[in-house]
Amino acid sequence: MATSEELHKRRVEAVARGVGSTIPAYVDRAGGGTITDVDGREWIDFAAGIAVTNVGNSAPRVVEAVRAQVERFTHTCFMVAPYESYVAVCEQLNAVTPGGFEKRSALFNSGAEAVENAVKIARHATGRPAVVVFEHAYHGRTNLTMALTAKNMPYKHRFGPFAGEVYRVPMSYPLRDGGLDGATAAARSIEMIEKQVGAENVAALLIEPIQGEGGFVVPAPGFLPALREWATAAGVVFVADEIQTGFCRTGDWFACAHEGVEPDLVTLAKGIAGGLPLAAVTGRAELMDAVHVGGLGGTYGGNPIACAAALAAMETMRELDLAAAARRIGAVMGERLGAIAARDRRVAEVRGRGAMLAVEIVVPGTLTPDPAATAAISAACHAAGLLTLTCGTYGNVLRFLPPLVISDDELARGLDILDAAFG
Numbered sequence: 001m002a003t004s005e006e007l008h009k010r011r012v013e014a015v016a017r018g019v020g021s022t023i024p025a026y027v028d029r030a031g032g033g034t035i036t037d038v039d040g041r042e043w044i045d046f047a048a049g050i051a052v053t054n055v056g057n058s059a060p061r062v063v064e065a066v067r068a069q070v071e072r073f074t075h076t077c078f079m080v081a082p083y084e085s086y087v088a089v090c091e092q093l094n095a096v097t098p099g100g101f102e103k104r105s106a107l108f109n110s111g112a113e114a115v116e117n118a119v120k121i122a123r124h125a126t127g128r129p130a131v132v133v134f135e136h137a138y139h140g141r142t143n144l145t146m147a148l149t150a151k152n153m154p155y156k157h158r159f160g161p162f163a164g165e166v167y168r169v170p171m172s173y174p175l176r177d178g179g180l181d182g183a184t185a186a187a188r189s190i191e192m193i194e195k196q197v198g199a200e201n202v203a204a205l206l207i208e209p210i211q212g213e214g215g216f217v218v219p220a221p222g223f224l225p226a227l228r229e230w231a232t233a234a235g236v237v238f239v240a241d242e243i244q245t246g247f248c249r250t251g252d253w254f255a256c257a258h259e260g261v262e263p264d265l266v267t268l269a270k271g272i273a274g275g276l277p278l279a280a281v282t283g284r285a286e287l288m289d290a291v292h293v294g295g296l297g298g299t300y301g302g303n304p305i306a307c308a309a310a311l312a313a314m315e316t317m318r319e320l321d322l323a324a325a326a327r328r329i330g331a332v333m334g335e336r337l338g339a340i341a342a343r344d345r346r347v348a349e350v351r352g353r354g355a356m357l358a359v360e361i362v363v364p365g366t367l368t369p370d371p372a373a374t375a376a377i378s379a380a381c382h383a384a385g386l387l388t389l390t391c392g393t394y395g396n397v398l399r400f401l402p403p404l405v406i407s408d409d410e411l412a413r414g415l416d417i418l419d420a421a422f423g
């Protein structure tokens with residue numbers, strides 16, 4: 001087998017430079033809470049492929065379901081010749097997402113595609129053009145979703161012009177907004193929408209209940225409910241982007257549930273299918289069904305192999321109670337991160353929920369972001385065998401997203417490495 005170094009040389013000659021990788025090691029196998037490269041080096045996995053392998057890599061049920069499906073048929077296109085597993089995934093999504101009302105779902109391939117479709121549905125159903133998004137938001141890399149995403153480098157730089165009718169308002173970011181309470185922060189955003197856009201022009205308000213790429217920003221309690229209330233009164237479709245927070249990651253099936261918020265539409269991807277590409281929009285039947293027949297779809301959306309994997313992944317989440325596992329991981333990790341924060345003044349805040357936790361790194365005694373220190377700590381983790389990711393508008397957030405099936409021992413070893421990396 002080629003070594004990681006050899007593969008890296010080939011990659012440079014074959015793969016476009018614009019596609020980056022966190023570590024220059026090439027995976028041979030992965031499972032539980034570890035990833036092993038072709039040279040036999042092992043990393044404890046605190047990334048889960050960016051919050052995807054919540055059920056673990058090659059989860060037994062997923063493997064079995066995929067194998068069985070591949071043998072039956074691989075693709076007919078649901079828009080041409082439909083099949084049961086697509087319907088079954090939609091039934092399950094309608095049941096597990098927040099909101100006791102009647103729902104429908106449609107399946108797609110990627111998170112960005114789900115977000116694009118949520119906007120299409122909201123615009124079609126309301127007949128309004130505008131979409132409101134938040135500072136630090138991340139919603140994808142397609143043309144519309146680049147417009148919805150806040151951060152320029154690396155996501156938007158020189159890729160414009162972007163789609164129109166997208167309006168950005170302040171996020172509740174307690175560390176950096178002087179600790180505004182949720183209601184006050186929401187009032188500030190709502191005033192901006194009403195003054196600068198006009199509620200009657202807004203099709204959708206799109207928000208990550210906990211921001212992902214933007215820095216694991218957890219809004220102050222009350223922020224999401226106040227926006228939900230305003231959207232209902234204004235006839236605006238409230239869209240929760242649960243692509244990173246979904247499928248047990250935060251200690252509940254979906255992050256909106258922590259504050260009892262029921263979105264009109266939810267965008268889903270990442271953790272949905274144990275690593276196979278699948279995404280969805282789930283929401284109120286009257287909104288979803290407003291679109292004419294043929295208005296939604298795509299060649300691969302709801303591919304039968306991905307649907308089989310999703311059914312198996314959701315069964316695994318229930319069987320292993322991965323929401324409870326995320327809460328346990330969060331408790332263990334939170335305690336260790338709290339201890340690091342208590343001794344290291346570079347840590348401005350430990351935040352997140354369940355198995356979606358992060359630390360924000362600053363110049364001690366200030367709120368000045370320190371992306372260099374963040375990168376150095378992350379690199380020290382990689383060198384010592386722990387795969388961590390960074391994020392944040394200022395590049396100064398270390399985030400932790402282990403698979404929810406990580407063992408206690410792997411979690412403890414990962415946290416020991418992290419602890420040592422802080423020095």
Ligand SMILES: Cc1ncc(COP(=O)(O)O)c(C=O)c1O
Pocket residue numbers: 050110111112113115138139140141208212213241242243244269270
């Ligand atoms: C909240 C959120 N929305 C949308 C996306 C885009 O998903 P994808 O990369 O599958 O297009 C992501 C990906 O990181 C995300 O975290």
